[in-house]
Amino acid sequence: MPYRRYAWVEIDSGAIAHNVAALKARTPAGTRFMAVVKADGYGHGAAQTARAALGAGADRLGVATVEECVSLREAGVSARLHILSEPPVESIPLLLEHDVVPTVTSRAFATALSREAARLDRETSYHLKIDTGMNRIGVRAEDAADMAIRLDGLPGVVMEGAFTHFATADVLADWDFDRQMERFGAALDEMKTEGVRPRIVHAANSAATVLHPEAHFDLVRCGIAIYGLHPSAATRGSIDLRPAMSVKSRVSFVKRVGLGDGVSYGLTWHAGAPTTIATLPLGYADGVHRLLSNRMDVLIGGRRCRQVGNVCMDQLMVEVPAGLEVSPGDEAVLVGEQGGERIVMNELAEAAGTINYEMACGFALRMERIHL
Numbered sequence: 069m070p071y072r073r074y075a076w077v078e079i080d081s082g083a084i085a086h087n088v089a090a091l092k093a094r095t096p097a098g099t100r101f102m103a104v105v106k107a108d109g110y111g112h113g114a115a116q117t118a119r120a121a122l123g124a125g126a127d128r129l130g131v132a133t134v135e136e137c138v139s140l141r142e143a144g145v146s147a148r149l150h151i152l153s154e155p156p157v158e159s160i161p162l163l164l165e166h167d168v169v170p171t172v173t174s175r176a177f178a179t180a181l182s183r184e185a186a187r188l189d190r191e192t193s194y195h196l197k198i199d200t201g202m203n204r205i206g207v208r209a210e211d212a213a214d215m216a217i218r219l220d221g222l223p224g225v226v227m228e229g230a231f232t233h234f235a236t237a238d239v240l241a242d243w244d245f246d247r248q249m250e251r252f253g254a255a256l257d258e259m260k261t262e263g264v265r266p267r268i269v270h271a272a273n274s275a276a277t278v279l280h281p282e283a284h285f286d287l288v289r290c291g292i293a294i295y296g297l298h299p300s301a302a303t304r305g306s307i308d309l310r311p312a313m314s315v316k317s318r319v320s321f322v323k324r325v326g327l328g329d330g331v332s333y334g335l336t337w338h339a340g341a342p343t344t345i346a347t348l349p350l351g352y353a354d355g356v357h358r359l360l361s362n363r364m365d366v367l368i369g370g371r372r373c374r375q376v377g378n379v380c381m382d383q384l385m386v387e388v389p390a391g392l393e394v395s396p397g398d399e400a401v402l403v404g405e406q407g408g409e410r411i412v413m414n415e416l417a418e419a420a421g422t423i424n425y426e427m428a429c430g431f432a433l434r435m436e437r438i439h440l
C-alpha cells in the first residue's frame with residue numbers, strides 16, 4: 069500500500085528547484101540567496117526543501133526557531149543557517165553547537181553570545197535586525213548605528229550582516245515601502261560614518277525580490293515564492309512560479325441521499341434533490357480549515373465537486389455532480405491538478421479568509437508527505 073492513509077500531500081522538488089532558479093535570475097550575479105524554510109518549509113518539509121533549494125543555487129537557509137535549526141542539522145543539512153529573530157538567551161550553547169547565525173535585537177543577547185563564544189574560544193557571527201517601520205522586532209533605525217558601535221567591541225562575535233524586513237513589499241508604488249527603504253539607507257549610512265560596515269546587507273522577502281530590485285542589496289530572503297506560491301496578486305504575471313504542493317485523498321465512502329436530507333454535524337447543508345454524497349478521509353485536523361465548510365470544491369474524475377456540510381476533524385463530504393460516477397478508492401484532489409482542472413492554494417485561502425502562507429502550513433499538521 070503506497071500510503072498509510074488515503075489522504076496525503078505531494079511535494080514536487082523539481083518545482084522548488086525551478087522557483088529558486090527563477091528568483092535567482094531576478095537578482096544580479098553575486099547576490100546571495102537565503103531559502104526560508106521555517107515552519108517545516110511552509111508545510112513542504114524543511115530538510116527536503118532545503119536540499120532542493122541548495123541544489124538550485126541557494127547558499128543559506130532561514131528559520132524561525134532553535135528547534136528548527138536543530139532538526140535541520142540532525143537531518144544532515146550543513147548549509148549556513150540563520151534564525152530570523154533573536155532566540156532565547158538560554159539557547160546560546162545550542163546555537164554555537166549547531167553553528168547557527170542568530171539575529172540580534174538586544175544588547176543583552178549580544179553580550180551573552182559574546183561571553184559564551186569567548187568562553188569556548190570561538191568566533192561567531194550574528195546579523196543585526198533594524199526596524200524601519202514594520203514595528204515587529206529590531207533596533208529602531210535611528211538607534212542602529214549607536215547599537216552597532218556598542219556591539220562592535222564585543223569579543224568572540226562579529227556583525228556579519230544587518231537587515232530589515234518590509235511590511236508592504238507586496239504592493240507596488242507604496243509610500244510606506246519607500247519610507248522603510250529611506251530609513252534603512254539612512255541607518256546604513258550612519259553606521260558607515262561610524263566605521264561599522266556589515267558585509268551582508270539584506271531586506272528583500274519574496275515580494276521585494278520580484279517587485280523591488282532596489283531592495284536586493286547583498287542577499288535576498290525568499291520563502292513563499294520558492295514553494296511556487298505568490299506573495300500577492302502584484303507578483304502574478306511577473307514571474308513564472310510552479311506550485312510545489314498538491315493535497316490528495318481517496319474517496320472512502322459513497323452514498324445516495326434523498327431530498328431534504330442533511331449532511332454532517334449541525335446538518336448545515338440539505339439536499340435540494342436526491343443526490344450522491346462522497347466522503348473523503350481528511351478534515352480540519354489535517355489543515356482543511358473548518359471555515360471552508362460549504363465554500364470549497366474538490367476535484368474527482370477531473371470534475372469540480374462542491375464540498376457540503378461542516379468539515380469534520382478527520383472527514384469531509386462532497387456532492388457528486390450529475391453524470392459523474394464515483395466509487396470508494398477514486399482519487400480526489402483538494403489542491404493541484406486532475407484531468408486538466410486545477411485548484412490552486414489561493415482559491416482555498418481566499419475561501420477561508422486567509423493567505424496561501426497559512427493554508428500551506430496547515431497541511432503539514434498530520435498528513436504524510438510524499439516527495440516527488
Ligand SMILES: *Cc1c(COP(=O)(O)O)cnc(C)c1O
Binds near residue numbers: 104272273289290299
Ligand atoms: C518569513 C520571512 C521571510 C520570507 O518571507 P516570504 O514572504 O515568505 O518570502 C523573509 N524574512 C523574514 C525576516 C521572515 O520572517
